[in-house]
Amino acid sequence: MADVETFALGDFPLQSGSTLWQARLAYKTYGRLNAARDNAVLIPTFYAGHHTDCELMFTAGRAIDPARHFIVVVNMFGNGLSSSPSNAPVPIDRAAFPRVTIHDNVVAQHRLVTQHLGLARLALVAGFSMGAQQAFHWGALFPESVGAIAAICGTARTSPHNAVFLEGLRAALTADAAFNDGWYDTPPVKGMIAFARVYAGWVYSQDFYRQREHTKLGLASIDDVLRFSEQRYRSRDANDLLAMLWTWQHADVSANDRFKGDLVAALKAVTARAIVMPSETDLYFRVRDNELEVRHMPNAQLRPIPSIWGHAAGRGTNPVDNAFIDAALGEVLAAQ
Numbered sequence: 244m245a246d247v248e249t250f251a252l253g254d255f256p257l258q259s260g261s262t263l264w265q266a267r268l269a270y271k272t273y274g275r276l277n278a279a280r281d282n283a284v285l286i287p288t289f290y291a292g293h294h295t296d297c298e299l300m301f302t303a304g305r306a307i308d309p310a311r312h313f314i315v316v317v318n319m320f321g322n323g324l325s326s327s328p329s330n331a332p333v334p335i336d337r338a339a340f341p342r343v344t345i346h347d348n349v350v351a352q353h354r355l356v357t358q359h360l361g362l363a364r365l366a367l368v369a370g371f372s373m374g375a376q377q378a379f380h381w382g383a384l385f386p387e388s389v390g391a392i393a394a395i396c397g398t399a400r401t402s403p404h405n406a407v408f409l410e411g412l413r414a415a416l417t418a419d420a421a422f423n424d425g426w427y428d429t430p431p432v433k434g435m436i437a438f439a440r441v442y443a444g445w446v447y448s449q450d451f452y453r454q455r456e457h458t459k460l461g462l463a464s465i466d467d468v469l470r471f472s473e474q475r476y477r478s479r480d481a482n483d484l485l486a487m488l489w490t491w492q493h494a495d496v497s498a499n500d501r502f503k504g505d506l507v508a509a510l511k512a513v514t515a516r517a518i519v520m521p522s523e524t525d526l527y528f529r530v531r532d533n534e535l536e537v538r539h540m541p542n543a544q545l546r547p548i549p550s551i552w553g554h555a556a557g558r559g560t561n562p563v564d565n566a567f568i569d570a571a572l573g574e575v576l577a578a579q
Contacts, residue, residue, distance in 0.1 A: 247271050247294065247324060250355045255326075258499065261341035265332055268355050269324035270294065270317040273301065274309035276362075281579065283313045283365050285356065285381070287348070289372040290487055291479050294318055299559030300371065306572035307369065317355060319348050319373065321486035328425075328482035337482050338425025345373075345494045349380040353388065366579045369393040369572065371557045372528070373487070376401075376494045379536075382513035383496050391516040391575040395568060396525055396548075396557035398532045399496040400506060405527045406492045408445060413488055415441050416481055425482050435477050438484070443472040448524035448553035456552060460560065510539035516578065517543035518571045522556035522564075546571055 247269045255266035271294045276283060284307055286297050294316040301307040301314055318324040320343045328340035335341060356362045368389055370378040375397020382392040383399075398405075419434025421427055447468075451457070457468050476484065496502070497509035519537050521530045530547050537545040548567050550556035556564040 250359045257347050258344045259342045266326045273314040274312050276313040283362050285365050285368045286316045287370045287374040287377040288319050289374045306569040317352050323483045328486050329480040345376050345380050346499050366390045371395045372397050379496050382515050383509045386514050389515045390579045394519045396522050396528050399536050401494045402532050408527050409488050409492050439472040439476040443469050445526050446554050448551050450551035507539050513540050520546050522548045522550050524551050525554045
């Protein structure tokens with residue numbers, strides 16, 4: 244994309260022990276840093292999202308607003324803009340792309356923020372879905388660098404049920420013979436269509452479909468919803484989708500040398516103010532998972548979004564859900 248900037252990380256060591264050769268983060272900034280340098284907001288991208296997909300989260304008049312904040316949207320590894328299977332150099336391209344964790348992403352982002360952008364502290368890290376998982380990691384790994392976190396429709400650790408849901412997506416995509424174990428020369432279209440159709444059954448709730456909320460997206464029928472999902476995921480590379488899916492499945496704020504698998508210790512380390520906003524009808528990032536996490540966080544509030552939009556309640560497309568989210572974000576930003 245012509246409008247994206249790039250931060251070269253060099254050969255970047257990963258948690259797996261592998262090295263991400265010639266690693267780079269693609270990012271874009273919006274707004275201006277103020278004289279006090281205290282209005283910076285970081286927004287990590289979500290699954291299959293690019294920085295442009297996050298722009299719904301900070302349009303004019305919303306709680307995060309380019310007129311008041313210096314916003315950094317950073318593309319996660321695997322999304323096709325930052326280092327990914329589809330753009331990595333030989334011999335770590337395509338199916339050979341190394342496993343990347345949320346921890347790896349956040350360590351790289353910290354280098355971007357501190358070394359490249361020269362920011363000692365962020366007023367807020369706000370993320371949706373996998374972006375929320377990155378926000379939890381920011382709070383636990385770099386508490387001195389974060390004033391607050393907002394985790395929207397995401398958890399600090401991927402639950403077993405969530406991982407099973409993702410395994411179904413993986414199976415649908417890779418069952419296409421054209422996938423060829425990731426060494427395809429043309430996209431495995433049948434597998435990607437199957438993937439997209441499975442996803443459409445999970446991203447929205449049962450009530451969303453029953454009450455025909457999809458018509459508010461300009462989608463007149465269920466078939467339109469399925470085609471809408473196909474359009475989104477067929478615009479991405481299959482290996483990129485699977486690389487991000489692995490990252491999502493293995494998200495765990497405690498899976499690092501600092502916390503050594505102790506989830507409670509990792510959550511207690513999130514000392515910044517935190518507002519955790521699951522959707523009441525999310526089918527894979529469940530409210531109960533966040534309830535169990537927030538009880539160990541010293542300065543956190545749980546505020547479920549009262550929505551029938553399922554996981555998509557945090558996506559930025561439903562004005563009613565946006566108003567609920569903005570009320571919470573406005574509180575944490577005002578307290579900075």
